[in-house]
Amino acid sequence: MNSSCSLRLSDSQKKWRIGIIDGPNIGNISQAQGGRDHHLSSWQALCDMTQQIGQGLGVEVVNFTSNYEGKILEWLHSNAQNFDALIVNPGGLTTYSEGLRHALEETRKPFVEVHFFNTVKHFAKVSPHIRLESRLTASATGLVSGFGEHSYTAALVAMANYLDDFVAHQ
Numbered sequence: 001m002n003s004s005c006s007l008r009l010s011d012s013q014k015k016w017r018i019g020i021i022d023g024p025n026i027g028n029i030s031q032a033q034g035g036r037d038h039h040l041s042s043w044q045a046l047c048d049m050t051q052q053i054g055q056g057l058g059v060e061v062v063n064f065t066s067n068y069e070g071k072i073l074e075w076l077h078s079n080a081q082n083f084d085a086l087i088v089n090p091g092g093l094t095t096y097s098e099g100l101r102h103a104l105e106e107t108r109k110p111f112v113e114v115h116f117f118n119t120v121k122h123f124a125k126v127s128p129h130i131r132l133e134s135r136l137t138a139s140a141t142g143l144v145s146g147f148g149e150h151s152y153t154a155a156l157v158a159m160a161n162y163l164d165d166f167v168a169h170q
């Protein structure tokens with residue numbers, strides 16, 4: 001067991017670098033989600049929470065958000081190689097962005113798709129006749145949805161351990 005943090009399950013001390021990308025509307029989180037599926041006052045509060053979890057895990061977390069698909073793609077093109085893994089809430093890009101899916105695939109980095117909502121349940125309710133689904137899930141390493149802000153908690157803990165166990169030895 002890693003002595004610095006009980007949530008790192010191996011002996012790894014590696015300070016992985018994990019980028020968290022929040023897509024359209026997530027930067028406006030207190031209004032956008034109507035406070036129903038999380039307990040955050042702002043996107044900054046989400047950054048503070050994920051930074052705190054990153055510190056506890058002994059990994060570096062870098063947060064980025066944009067309402068613009070092109071800005072997110074440019075961020076990925078310029079920065080993805082500086083990260084070991086990514087956590088992505090595509091927000092308003094969830095159901096249609098092939099561009100984001102391609103850009104993420106091209107990084108060749110593991111990534112977790114996260115959502116505040118359980119998107120399967122949410123889409124079944126808002127669109128019972130046309131089957132909506134995320135464009136990213138089939139390309140993601142993993143998916144965490146439905147736990148409000150703790151979808152990010154779960155994604156960070158899982159990704160740090162995934163990097164320790166599956167990537168460190170490659």
Ligand SMILES: O=C1C[C@@](O)(C(=O)O)C[C@@H](O)[C@@H]1O
Nearest residue numbers: 025090091092094115116117
């Ligand atoms: O913007 C959002 C938020 C969301 O990504 C979530 O985190 O639950 C779910 C998406 O369907 C929606 O468009």
